[in-house]
Amino acid sequence: MEKQKANIDLNNEVIRIRGLQKSFGDYHVLRGIDLDLYQGENLVVLGRSGTGKSVLIKLISGMLYPDAGTINVLGNELTTITEKEMEALRIRIGFSFQNSALYDSMTVRKNLEFPLVRNRKGITRKEIDNAVHKVLDAVSLSQTINQMPSELSGGQRKRIGIARTLILNPEIMLYDEPTAGLDPITCIEINELINEVQQSYNTSSIIITHDLTCAKMVGDRVAMLLDGQFQRVGSFDEVFATDDARVKPFYDYNFIE
Amino acid sequence: MESIESHTEQEPSGLTKVKNSVISFFLMLYRVYAFIIRFFKEVFVPPYEFREVVRQCYETGVRSFTLITLTGFIIGVIFTKQSRPSLTDFGATSWLPSLVSIAVLKALAPLVTALIAAGKVGSSIGAELGSMRVTEQIDAMEVSGTKPFKFLVCTRVIATTFTIPLLATYTALIALLGGYLNINQNEGTSYATFIEQAFEPITFVDIWASLAKAVVFGFTIGIVGCYQGYNSTKGTEGVGKAANGAVVTAMFLVFIEEVLIVQIAGWFR
Ligand SMILES: Nc1ncnc2c1ncn2[C@@H]1O[C@H](COP(=O)(O)OP(=O)(O)O)[C@@H](O)[C@H]1O
Ligand SMILES: [Mg+2]
Numbered sequence: 001m002e003k004q005k006a007n008i009d010l011n012n013e014v015i016r017i018r019g020l021q022k023s024f025g026d027y028h029v030l031r032g033i034d035l036d037l038y039q040g041e042n043l044v045v046l047g048r049s050g051t052g053k054s055v056l057i058k059l060i061s062g063m064l065y066p067d068a069g070t071i072n073v074l075g076n077e078l079t080t081i082t083e084k085e086m087e088a089l090r091i092r093i094g095f096s097f098q099n100s101a102l103y104d105s106m107t108v109r110k111n112l113e114f115p116l117v118r119n120r121k122g123i124t125r126k127e128i129d130n131a132v133h134k135v136l137d138a139v140s141l142s143q144t145i146n147q148m149p150s151e152l153s154g155g156q157r158k159r160i161g162i163a164r165t166l167i168l169n170p171e172i173m174l175y176d177e178p179t180a181g182l183d184p185i186t187c188i189e190i191n192e193l194i195n196e197v198q199q200s201y202n203t204s205s206i207i208i209t210h211d212l213t214c215a216k217m218v219g220d221r222v223a224m225l226l227d228g229q230f231q232r233v234g235s236f237d238e239v240f241a242t243d244d245a246r247v248k249p250f251y252d253y254n255f256i257e
Numbered sequence: 258m259e260s261i262e263s264h265t266e267q268e269p270s271g272l273t274k275v276k277n278s279v280i281s282f283f284l285m286l287y288r289v290y291a292f293i294i295r296f297f298k299e300v301f302v303p304p305y306e307f308r309e310v311v312r313q314c315y316e317t318g319v320r321s322f323t324l325i326t327l328t329g330f331i332i333g334v335i336f337t338k339q340s341r342p343s344l345t346d347f348g349a350t351s352w353l354p355s356l357v358s359i360a361v362l363k364a365l366a367p368l369v370t371a372l373i374a375a376g377k378v379g380s381s382i383g384a385e386l387g388s389m390r391v392t393e394q395i396d397a398m399e400v401s402g403t404k405p406f407k408f409l410v411c412t413r414v415i416a417t418t419f420t421i422p423l424l425a426t427y428t429a430l431i432a433l434l435g436g437y438l439n440i441n442q443n444e445g446t447s448y449a450t451f452i453e454q455a456f457e458p459i460t461f462v463d464i465w466a467s468l469a470k471a472v473v474f475g476f477t478i479g480i481v482g483c484y485q486g487y488n489s490t491k492g493t494e495g496v497g498k499a500a501n502g503a504v505v506t507a508m509f510l511v512f513i514e515e516v517l518i519v520q521i522a523g524w525f526r
Contacts, residue, residue: 090401
């Protein structure tokens with residue numbers, strides 16, 4: 001279960017965020033976020049519910065627009081990017097939604113095909129089938145190909161959701177609470193999948209969670225979101241080597257000694 | 258948050274409640290208007306999502322077909338049956354075919370079709386898009402390179418705008434069939450005579466006005482259903498609200514449009 005050594009390029013920042021701010025009405029959610037994501041690394045973002053973790057990755061994927069600050073993703077500055085460029089950039093970023101967000105009117109096969117047929121004009125039937133089988137294999141769910149999402153378990157849905165983003169060979173993966181609501185064994189399987197994706201698809205990832213087992217298993221680096229800013233960033237042990245009353249309860253709850 | 262709390266502390270009076278709901282209704286009409294503007298901005302820009310439009314047309318037709326067939330036929334029969342006694346008093350039962358066709362073609366067919374479609378199609382569009390919004394399927398579409406407004410909203414609105422006039426035409430034919438069967442049974446009027454008498458008082462303006470009505474109704478049902486679903490709030494009750502809101506709003510607007518279009522068509526006569 002020990003994490004394999006990742007191949008991280010510290011000279012290559014795939015995401016670089018500076019002074020990022022976002023409010024909803026009076027509520028100042030993000031208050032000056034600075035963050036670098038290096039090529040090939042898994043960065044875990046921890047934080048309490050409602051601290052703006054989902055808002056952060058929605059800003060990175062262009063679903064929301066920042067109030068202030070800069071977001072540079074794969075060399076594109078999101079605040080000045082044209083719509084065409086944003087479209088091209090989006091398919092280089094994979095987004096795994098908290099509740100999987102599978103299209104529930106489509107079979108697993110159609111779910112997986114959808115991003116492909118929509119984005120690769122002129123792709124042949126054979127290429128589509130090959131790609132579908134490849135990602136299904138990657139998440140070990142080949143047998144579900146003709147099932148409807150409603151027939152899948154929570155863990156299976158999560159895997160298919162991840163497979164659906166992998167089919168476009170993303171360079172960046174954003175996982176929104178990948179283990180939320182799953183049993184411990186399924187959690188471990190999902191964590192292993194996240195690591196496998198990092199290795200075999202050579203992705204750089206941000207993983208949002210408040211599951212410290214997940215953080216420990218998948219994270220090359222951990223960042224703690226507190227009061228709208230990243231207060232503690234570093235290795236898992238560095239982040240929790242503190243008596244800060246906002247940080248310690250996280251650790252104490254997850255690892256009862 | 259705070260405004261909601263202070264609101265519940267002092268129970269608002271009945272009048273304030275009415276005032277608030279009237280204001281929020283007009284606010285919603287304004288937002289629907291903005292939604293319509295967005296529709297026209299996006300619908301003419303490629304890609305046109307032709308296949309999805311065809312699929313949605315099919316869905317619209319299938320969802321309301323049975324109910325429309327049944328209702329259309331019953332309306333034709335009942336209307337004929339109920340009108341007969343008053344015409345008999347004047348010895349004018351030979352007017353029955355024209356009376357039925359005027360009622361069906363000029364008023365009943367588009368209106369009844371629209372009301373049924375609002376209930377069947379409008380609500381299912383609201384529920385479908387509402388649950389897609391709530392479960393983040395719309396966001397998933399957006400981040401994977403498909404424009405959800407075009408793919409989900411434009412296609413459905415085109416489909417209802419195109420299909421509901423067809424359905425209204427079908428309703429009219431079925432209702433006339435019902436009327437004919439009843440008249441044939443009671444007065445022994447032949448098919449040819451019925452057709453001749455039925456279409457005698459109908460002008461082209463009447464047909465066009467009815468079709469125009471059906472087009473407007475179809476557009477309204479599509480737009481309102483999509484608006485409610487697309488802007489549905491998070492949480493499971495959001496889906497129910499979207500479906501319900503789609504029906505209520507669409508029916509209300511259909512009645513208003515009916516009155517307006519009848520007025521306008523009157524000027525052309
Ligand atoms: N689209 C939005 N409109 C208004 N408020 C929002 C929106 N998205 C998120 N929020 C608010 O921002 C805060 C942070 O949300 P979120 O990022 O989802 O938290 P979490 O860290 O649990 O993922 C919440 O209080 C939420 O209500
Ligand atoms: Mg969240």
